[in-house]
Amino acid sequence: MHGAMGGGSAAARLGTAARRARADPRRRSTSAWLDRQFARLAVLPTTVLMLLVFGVPLLFSLYLSFEGWSPEQSLFSGRFVGTDNYQDLLSDHAFLGSVAITFGYTAITVASELLVGLGLALLLDIDLPWISLFRTVLILPMMITPVVAAFCWKLLLDPDHGIVNYLIGSNVIWLGRPDTALLSVAVVNLWQNAPYVAILLLAGLRSLPSEPIEAAAIDGASRLQMFWHITLPLLRPYIVVALLLRTIFEFRAFDNIYVMTNGGPANSTMVLSMFTYLTSFVDFDLSMGAAASWAMLLMSMALCGLFIAVIRRREPL
């Protein structure tokens, strides 16, 4: 509690400062006005920074998405093209394919992360000696820089020298075939992010009331019954949060795919972030990139809307 004592002496120092301030009436009225503005001034820098790095760019990309613009031109000298960029997107098979792949990839990875994460959380919640060691070790993958994780897996999955092919005695070119590339990327992602879900759900499990489970145990319920009828319903709010957070993050998946497949082979791992990246920074078609960005934004706003609605409805979450 020496933190509180430190606060006490600080308060004493404040007292002298305040007495000095009170002595001068002119200074007092200005500082009283400033004091009333405290909250507004405290959030001002955040508001400005937010507008600068988030608000203005998004508005500008909305503008850009209705223009024909190339990087040599000055900012506002593009040609207004109406909804041409969006129409081009909607008739582009690579884009439509990437929408389908993004939703498919998100669904597969989120579902598997939740299942494995829940399993992990349930195991790690059991009070046994050494369990905290497992808790520490099993969350390691989620801490690793995603690019490095993906890069390591690229070596593990190497067709000729990788340990995976050696262990299962095959020579599959995991990341070079359209039918295995997306699955491989998803498995690597599962490896890295199931621990994330596990940590969230473990925090949930730890905060559940113990009385219902103890009562059920006295009534002779089996473990499976207790899990299904008591733990799972109580854990539901946490599962919902994990589900929505993972959905939002997988929807914008990029790092692992960039490193492992770069969207290929044959566009089989071309998720929306990858498509937008290649359009904007490889083809340098930035107005098309802006249109793709806004298409993505609208889709994730729908997801965020869902997220916020759920959070608002369940305040104590």
Place this chain on the structure above:
Amino acid sequence: MSAPSRVGSRRSRLVFAGGVYLALIALTVVFLFPLVWIVGLSLKTRLQIFTMPPLLVWRPTLENYAGVVHSADFVQAFTNSLLVSSGAVLLSMIVGVPAAYAIARFPFRGRSLLFFGLLAMRMLPAIAVLVPMYVLFSKIGLTTTRLSVILAYTTFSLPLVVWIMRGFFEDLPRELEESAWVDGASRYAAFVRVVLPLIRPGLVAACILCLQLAWNDFLFAAVLTNNATRTLPVLMAAFSSGDTGVEWGGMTASGVLVILPVIIFSFAAQRHLVAGLSSGAVKG
């Protein structure tokens, strides 16, 4: 959930515990094997790396690490990573902590709008912000500078700081600052001299979680840097583009050196990990 240990006889409890350990050990092997294997590769010579069947026992060599540490590219990227990560953390903390305090303590007009904006900033896809940001930054000559990366990183580190710190401020009893106000201290003085010292553990946690996110970022740095200002993840991605070649020793050693600091940060902030992950959705 300590209740299950009361279920059943002693024998069945032992069987249960045995099963749990077995499952945990199996999972640990599955989850840790890739990491252990990569660390192993980084300690082998080039000849040993490509030996088939793989060598399981060998005399570890540090030559790959020596090579990496002496590589100008790696040292430069490491310095850049350090500079932009700490710059982003510093900027987000200075800007975000007062805002978090105001949001936690004072009702003001636009509070929920600000809150909503921060949530959107954290949740919306980074690439969608990056496309226009790149255009705007390149027109004012900011691209390829470290400052551009720092500014870009605030799109995720600022919301994170506000979220984490808001939780800490809300948990702090009001009496201490209120008594300072009664003593005649201004809101500013009370915030700086009474509240901030009490909230130090929260500040540390927020710093570490932000540092981790910034250190791990790839997308922003990939677009906004050049060969002189690139960060470690960008360098790592450059290794792996196309064919991975034969320099596995150097690449794995670099990878290990990149993730080592984050792992250390994370363990330092393990208690606060949940708060950071859920960005305030679950009160950690």
